[in-house]
Amino acid sequence: HMYDVEMESETRIAAVHAFDTRSGEIRRFEGDFFCDSTGHGYLGTKAGAEYQSTEKDRLGMSNMWTWENADTPQDFATQPWMLELDEGEFPYPRKFHAEWFWESGYNKDPRNDLEAIRDWNNLVAYSAWNAIKNREAYAPSDPDGQAHANARLTWMAYVGGTRETLQLLGDIILTREDIISKRPFPDGCVLTTWSIDLHYPKEQFIGRFESNPFIAYADHGKGVDRRRGYPVPYRCFYSRNIENMFMATRSISVDRAALGTIRVMKTIGMMGVVVGKAAAVAKKHETTPRQVYYQHLDELINLMQMPGNVRRESLDSEFFTDESIEYPGEVELDWVPRNRLSGIVIDDNQAQYTGSWKQGGGLKMYVEEGYHHSTEKGASARYEFEVPRDGDYEVRISHQPHPNRATNTPVTVVSAEGETTIQVDQTVAPPLQYGFFGLGVHTFKAGEKGAVVLKVEDVDGQVHADAVQVLPADR
Secondary structure, eight states: OEEEEEEEETTEEEEEEEEOTTTOOEEEEEOSOEEEOSSSOHHHHHHTOOEEOOSSSOOOEEOOEEEEEOSSOOOOOOOTTSOOOOTTSSOOOGGGEEOTTBEEOTTSOTTTTHHHHHHHHHHHHHHHHHHHHHSOTTOTTOTTOOTTTTEEEEEEOSSOEEOOSOEEOOSOOBOHHHHHTTOOOTTEEEEEOSOEEEEEEOGGGTGGGTTSOOBEEEEEESOOOTTTOEEEEGGGSBOSSSTTEEEOSTTSSBOHHHHHHHOSHHHHHHHHHHHHHHHHHHHHTTOOHHHHHHHHHHHHHHHHTSOTTEEOSSTTSOOEEOTTSOOOOSOOOSEEOGGGOOSEEEOGGGSEEESOOEEEOSSSSEETTOEEEEOOTTOEEEEEEOOSSSEEEEEEEEOOOOTTBOSSEEEEEEETTEEEEEEEOTTSOOSBGGGEEEEEEEEEOTTSOEEEEEEOSSOSSBEEEOOEEEEETTO
């Protein structure tokens, strides 16, 4: 916990005094820059940073626990302080694990009541286990109470997992609307792929514990791109009024809905990487976190694009690859991003359809969002495009093979030379990179629309429509 903060001025931290839990000593830390990664905003609030918080109905704290069946009977003594919980007042811990939803503290103060919330979570957990072991709460058909005779607790978290305290404010407060609308920011950096995940007390288990319920449910809001992620702006990672303070935790500058998606561990870990690199830029140029954005953003972006095993000894030394750190390589995806493809790319969601087509995504390595497929006689999919200059172009079409696809899908290329139709066997994997099949070289003229058309005519299976790629033949 933060013990005290020394201020150089009203807007700048000079030093921080912190309690060392290993030695019991108070340690003093000096620096040019500080980062509040406490989760609770301790450093920021003591320094006078601007913040906002939800007064009630916050996300709560979880304390999970586990159990197992031993080979011999196990005792568990009932204690007078335990709650007398009955069947139906808590969920049975299946798979030997009481999971994240053992959560409370929604209307408690997440800092001042921190230990009280933890204690309540542990109390209800021990009480639930006592009900399972000693009150036959989950063995009503077992009059001798032997169903859990060999069961024993194996672990109970004594450090709570808090989800929401407050939000320290930066130059941007990221909102739900920003994320759902995919609002672009030039400093977008940390990708969040978690849903907008907000927790509430589960009504089924509130009962007589309305003042302090302890079982939650998750409301996973829609709108987050789970495959590509949404890049959180760097401007959420520094204080708007404390000029030398970064933030890298769940208390960054977001609204409550956006907190639901940025608050998970790997996302927060990436925040620390960005802040570390931004601090290096700020130190190098003797400037502030804010001016890193306004004056040195390109340099920060270059640092962020370096592989994770690239290091340097000091700000003035050369970068090198640390051979002791294994480079994980490129991220393996089960789909093809459009930016990996050269030339003109027309995806299936840009095609013009007649008849009935269904959208799909079960066959992997499709381009972008998925694909379309149809068996309706007379249905068609038309991909139109214009080339930048007159000339010959190679035309390709992609599909993902499956036994129920047509072996004789008619694909027509409409070019300056007229129409050429090729039959494609869509039960077989295409031979070209990223799942493309070559339709030959054709001549197109600038200013005139070319097209690729798939038709559901005299076929022996489903017609599959994904992407079309057009490449200069002389590339």
